[in-house]
Amino acid sequence: MGNRVCDALGIEYPVIQGAMAWTSMAPLVGAVSKAGGLGTLGSGFMPPEIILAQMAEVRKITDKPFASNLFIDPTPMLEPCVGAILEGKPAVAYIDSLNLLEYDFTKKYYDKFHEAGIKVVAKVNYLEDALVAAKAGADVIITKGFEGGGHVTKVSARVLLAEVVEALPDIPVVASGGIATPRQAAGLTVQGADGIEMGSAFMATQECPIHPNCKEAVVKATDRDIVAAGQSTGEPSWQIRNSLAEELIKLEADLPWSEAADKIREISQGSLRIASLEGDVDRGGVMCGQVAGLIHDIPPVEDRVVKFCKEWEELLKKQYSLF
Ligand SMILES: Cc1cc2nc3c(=O)[nH]c(=O)nc-3n(C[C@H](O)[C@H](O)[C@H](O)COP(=O)(O)O)c2cc1C
Known part of the structure; x- marks a missing residue:
């Protein structure tokens, strides 16, 4: 049947490791991508030379696709970060925002990435942002709910996913916020998600380079x-x-x-x-x-990608019946 997220991003498993500032550094990103998911450098606050050095480190671990993070808000950080991503050419630009997306501004940057052959994953906090991101040409949308790690957003993960799936049937959607188990992922598949993103769960992995x-x-x-x-x-x-x-x-x-x-x-x-x-x-x-409360161990990254997806698929294959 194929999977729309995997097809859009050239990955094997529809699991995205969310960008985490000074946490998702090369060892974690490389391990996730090597396992077949999409690793994402937490590069949104990094100086360009560190972004480029981190990309080189990831490439020592794997030649599979990985992403680099930026915040598409008009701040002094934006241009240097965009410049480093265009120069380093990861497969994917993983774009978050702290403010509501404005169409012309968003399109201008998405176009720059697309012209450089870089896919765009847009992480959204509201349906309105998802509509702008889709119109501006995002390849994949991540719906990040209130409970998700990092900045606190406003809309619950369940509501935001349902809104975006209903409004944008033609774009691959990745559910995010509060996910750590294959059973949750199976439930989200039924709710229309093509893939899942986890951040906090990837902090508790052997390869994550935090203390x-x-x-x-x-x-x-x-x-x-x-x-x-x-x-x-x-x-x-x-x-x-x-x-x-x-x-x-x-x-x-x-x-x-x-x-x-x-x-x-x-x-x-x-x-x-x-x-x-x-x-x-x-x-x-x-x-x-x-x-x-759902993160109980510190396994190798492969377990959070490959083992996770196998269990996720097993659950979907089970016959469920209401009556
Ligand atoms: C320690 C930490 C740092 C984060 N930093 C960033 C960041 O720099 N940029 C970003 O787009 N998201 C950031 N996030 C959000 C994650 O990318 C992801 O969307 C979120 O963790 C998903 O929710 P979960 O933690 O419930 O899995 C961060 C999350 C955590 C836990």
Whole structure:
């Protein structure tokens, strides 16, 4: 029968590893792509020379397709990031946005990638964004729901997927947000998803180059341990509750939001690094989505791609009946 995501991106399994800033570095990306999924460099905040060096590292691991991330918002980061992707030519540009998509602006960048032979995967937070992305020529759309790791979005994963599948039957759609099990993936297939994306679940893998303490923190966390910090900045993110997250939440409760936002930016500066590289999971920021309670182990990446898809397909082959 074939799979529309695999066909569009030239991959074997319809599993995308979501971009994760300073987390989805070459060892993870290369391992996911080598296993047959789509690995994505968390390159949205990286200087161009690091993006190009990371792409070279991925290519030492595999010659299969991989993606590089950018945020299509009019910020000073955009042009250098686009330039590095056009120069490094990964198979796919994986495009997120912090604001609503504007058609002319979006089309201009999608066209640049397409002219360079690079496919466009658009990660959307609203149906409106999906419609703009499709009209501008996106090859694949990822619907990222509220519960997904990274920046907190607004619409639930279940609703957003259903909206996009209904409105855009001709474009491959990848469900994202809160996924860690083949049973969830099977349910999402029935709901119209052609593939799935996971971020948090890939943090807990042997090849992910973050500190072991971070991986253990993800495995230990339950749904009650995941909090949204940074509401006042307009860009809240899901984090594992620790003394840093408690401090950020208290600041927002105690101070007017404009003051809290400034303080939060100051305190959060470098906090990802403190957790991911130095392993201080109490004072560093451990970003992880609500799905933490379903992540129980730290397997090799291949299990999260190949074994996962085999179980997913087995579940779909079972005869289900309501009556
Ligand atoms: C630690 C972490 C960092 C993230 N950083 C980025 C990023 O830089 N760019 C981006 O597009 N998405 C980012 N995300 C979101 C992921 O790409 C993905 O959409 C999300 O994790 C999917 O939800 P899940 O964690 O429930 O699987 C990040 C997620 C996590 C957990």
